[in-house]
Amino acid sequence: MNTSILLATTARILNQFRHDHRTVGLMVFMPTLLLTLLRFVFNSEAAFSRAAPALLAVFPFAIMFIVTSITTLRERTTATLERLMTMPIGKLDLLFGYGLAFGVVALVQVLVAVGVSLTWLGLSIGGSVWLLVVIAGLDALLGTALGLFASAFARTEFQAVQFMPLFVMPQVLLCGLFAPRESMTPVLEWLSNVMPLSYAVDALTAVTTSSDITGELVRNLAIVAACGLLALVLGAVTLRRRTP
Amino acid sequence: MTSSATNSGAVEVTGLRVHRGKRLVLRDVSCSIPQGSVTGLLGPSGCGKTTLMRSVVGVQIVSGGSVTVLGSPAGSPGLRNRIGYATQSPSVYADLTVAENLRYFCAVLRAPRSDVERVIAEVGLGGHESQLVSSLSGGELSRTSLAVALLGKPELLVLDEPTVGLDPLLRDELWTLFRTLASRGVTLLVSSHVMDEAARCERLLLMRDGSLLADDTPTSLLSATGTGDLEQAFLHLVREKEAA
Numbered sequence: 001m002n003t004s005i006l007l008a009t010t011a012r013i014l015n016q017f018r019h020d021h022r023t024v025g026l027m028v029f030m031p032t033l034l035l036t037l038l039r040f041v042f043n044s045e046a047a048f049s050r051a052a053p054a055l056l057a058v059f060p061f062a063i064m065f066i067v068t069s070i071t072t073l074r075e076r077t078t079a080t081l082e083r084l085m086t087m088p089i090g091k092l093d094l095l096f097g098y099g100l101a102f103g104v105v106a107l108v109q110v111l112v113a114v115g116v117s118l119t120w121l122g123l124s125i126g127g128s129v130w131l132l133v134v135i136a137g138l139d140a141l142l143g144t145a146l147g148l149f150a151s152a153f154a155r156t157e158f159q160a161v162q163f164m165p166l167f168v169m170p171q172v173l174l175c176g177l178f179a180p181r182e183s184m185t186p187v188l189e190w191l192s193n194v195m196p197l198s199y200a201v202d203a204l205t206a207v208t209t210s211s212d213i214t215g216e217l218v219r220n221l222a223i224v225a226a227c228g229l230l231a232l233v234l235g236a237v238t239l240r241r242r243t244p
Numbered sequence: 245m246t247s248s249a250t251n252s253g254a255v256e257v258t259g260l261r262v263h264r265g266k267r268l269v270l271r272d273v274s275c276s277i278p279q280g281s282v283t284g285l286l287g288p289s290g291c292g293k294t295t296l297m298r299s300v301v302g303v304q305i306v307s308g309g310s311v312t313v314l315g316s317p318a319g320s321p322g323l324r325n326r327i328g329y330a331t332q333s334p335s336v337y338a339d340l341t342v343a344e345n346l347r348y349f350c351a352v353l354r355a356p357r358s359d360v361e362r363v364i365a366e367v368g369l370g371g372h373e374s375q376l377v378s379s380l381s382g383g384e385l386s387r388t389s390l391a392v393a394l395l396g397k398p399e400l401l402v403l404d405e406p407t408v409g410l411d412p413l414l415r416d417e418l419w420t421l422f423r424t425l426a427s428r429g430v431t432l433l434v435s436s437h438v439m440d441e442a443a444r445c446e447r448l449l450l451m452r453d454g455s456l457l458a459d460d461t462p463t464s465l466l467s468a469t470g471t472g473d474l475e476q477a478f479l480h481l482v483r484e485k486e487a488a
Contacts, residue, residue, distance in 0.1 A: 008351035015348075016339045019376060079335035083392070086301045088324040089352045242305045242319065244264060 001092050009089070009097025013071075014104065027067060027105055031059035031113040036121060045122035052123050053208040054177045056113060056132070057200045060140035062168045064106050066161070068147030072098060072235075073160045076151060082243075091236040099144055099232055106140030107133075127207040135207060138224050139200040143168075145231035146196075152238035171197035176205075196227035252312075254279040254400055254431035255300055259309035262295050269295050271454045272309070277433055277447070282426045284445030285435040286478070292454045293435040294332055297402050300433065301329045314399055325353050328398035332405050334389035338378040342369060342388050345377060346395065355396035363391040366421055368414060383410045390418075401425065401432045407441065419444045439475040450478055457481040 017024050035055060042048045075081050084094065114133050117123040125132060150167050154160035174184070174192040181192045181202075192198050203220040255277040262270040269292045277283045285293050298304035299311050302319020311318035314326055336345045346360040364370055367387040372380065377388060390406045401422075407415045419441075422432050426446070434445070442448055443462055450458040450465075458465055458481055462474060469480040 004354075005352050008348060012337070012340070012344070012348040015344055016337060019339050019341075079331040079333050080337060082298075082303055082331055083329060083335040083349075084352065085303055086324060086327060086329045087349070087352050088321070088354070242303055244305050 001090055001096070002088075005089050006093045006097045006100070009094055010101040010104075013098060013101035017101075017105065023067075024105075027063065028109050028112055030063055031056075031109055032116045034059050035113055035117055039121040045124075048121060049123050049125075049208070051177075052117055052121070053125070053132070053204040054175065054201045056110070056117070056136045057139045057197065057204050058172050058175070058177065060106060060110055060113065060136060061143035061197060061200070062164070062172070063109070064102060064140045064143035065147040065150070065168050066164050068098070068102050068144045069151040069154065069160045069163060070157055072148050072151040073154050073157055077156070081239075085239075085241045091239045091241075092233075094239070095148055095232050095236045098148055099141065102144040103137075103141050106144060107137050110136040110140055125208040127209070127211040131207050131213070132204065135200065135203050135221065135224075138221065138228070139197070139204075142196055142200065142224055142228040142231070145228040145235070148235040149231040149238070152235060171195045174198065175201040177201060196224055199223040199227075252315075253277045254314055255433065256312040257296075257300070257309070258311075260296070260299060260306060260311060261308040262292075262299060262304060263307045264295065268307075269454050270299070273454075273456055274309075275449055275456060275459045277431060279431050280426055280429045281446045282422050282432045282434060282444070283447040283449060284442050285433060285449045285451065286437065286439065286442050287451030287457075289437055291451045293437075293451055294404055296451070297329075297404050297433065297435060300400075301327055301402050325355075325396055326399045328393035328395070328401045328403075330386075330390050330393040330401075330403045330406055334385045336377050336385070336388050336392060339376065341374050341376055342380070342391075343373040345388060346391060349392045350395050353396040359395050363394040366394055367391045368417060383414065386410070387414075399430060401430060401434075403432065403434045405435050405437070407436065415441075439473075439478060442474045448474075450481060452482060452485075457485060 035052060038051065038055065039048045110133055114136060118129065146167055150163045151160060154163055174188060174195055175197045181189060181198060184192060199220040203217055206217050253276040257273055257275045260270050260273040261268065273296060285296065287293055295304060299306055300313060300318055313323055316323055343360060346363060350357060350359055364373060367390050369384065369387055369391065372384060377385060380388065386406065386408065390403065393401055393403060407418055422434065426432055445462065447461055448458065448465060449456055465474065465477050469477040471477045471480050
């Protein structure tokens with residue numbers, strides 16, 4: 001890995017965003033908009049406070065997944081990737097460069113969503129606000145990493161869009177948002193146990209209810225981070241310098 | 245088509261075979277490209293020019309034979325900042341400006357920042373530096389892509405149809421640039437499907453249907469086939485081969 005090439009890649013991607021105001025707007029404000037909508041759907045601060053933490057994990061995760069998979073696919077299908085592969089850039093330089101750029105955007109997205117939820121939407125949490133931001137940010141990064149990985153299996157943007165239900169929806173359904181994970185049938189519980197989003201939602205729920213940093217919380221966070229890293233490395237493996 | 249063993253060229257291709265899907269697109273291609281020359285790779289669309297170029301820059305999976313570039317096997321890590329490659333479809337980021345594109349590739353190649361100004365002047369894009377690539381005309385776009393290949397100090401330039409869609413004046417300027425580079429010792433492999441560009445090359449590789457028909461200088465090609473222009477020479481060779 002080469003840090004200066006990695007950072008140049010991050011700067012390049014952020015520069016591309018800078019020229020695309022609409023995308024930036026959508027990415028930064030979309031989770032907040034959805035949370036605001038939810039607040040008025042519930043029409044009660046207490047009900048919102050119960051559902052919001054899990055959704056602070058789900059919305060950034062889903063949005064970052066789709067944005068990343070499309071953007072990366074664009075790089076893969078245009079000739080720029082072929083050109084880069086003839087240059088002295090490592091595959092990890094490229095993927096971590098992407099991860100870092102999207103991570104910056106994800107962090108802004110999460111800060112806005114958490115800020116608005118706490119100040120205007122009446123979300124009350126028992127634990128640390130900063131821990132909440134860290135977990136939600138980590139979660140958006142997980143979405144980014146999975147999106148990078150998923151883009152390897154799509155040939156067209158049309159396919160990439162359809163990976164969103166495939167990669168994201170099962171995780172959302174099984175993460176404990178709709179029914180407690182312990183009450184699921186063994187097969188579903190097992191599936192839920194191998195999906196990283198479940199651990200992110202568990203961690204967020206723990207932070208909102210208590211201020212203790214338990215061993216379980218740390219373990220859950222480590223699992224989310226490890227899954228993100230694994231997806232990035234697997235994404236690098238699927239990048240090939242030589243193609244048929 | 246034997247390559248001399250004593251004075252090996254910048255690129256040595258021996259018995260190269262490439263499959264794309266089930267189709268054999270390069271059948272036992274052997275050629276030698278002398279250092280410090282402009283070699284034209286000519287033939288109809290679909291004859292295997294791009295595949296041969298991809299093999300030289302090391303991004304093509306090959307089925308057999310060998311490609312040696314500047315003394316190392318094609319695709320070796322050590323070659324990655326010694327080769328400039330411009331793909332047929334422009335390989336630059338449409339959502340960045342001309343200068344931003346060049347600065348990024350400059351950073352990846354670890355070339356001096358002053359190269360950006362130099363290559364913009366070389367391809368005649370002065371005044372377009374801060375224009376978004378998506379707003380450029382077709383010719384300006386392909387020149388931006390060509391400019392990236394000129395960054396750093398490439399010893400070998402592989403240019404896939406760099407002059408398509410350019411007005412005659414610009415085309416002439418670019419060929420002058422190619423010859424200037426060659427006189428400084430740079431080896432150029434330039435593909436084209438227009439025969440009138442062939443006369444500008446010092447050496448010609450004529451391709452058809454995955455095989456080389458000729459590897460010669462334009463003048464000896466004309467005298468060997470007893471024809472008046474290169475288009476006729478090409479036809480002569482095709483008929484000769486079909487008769488055999």
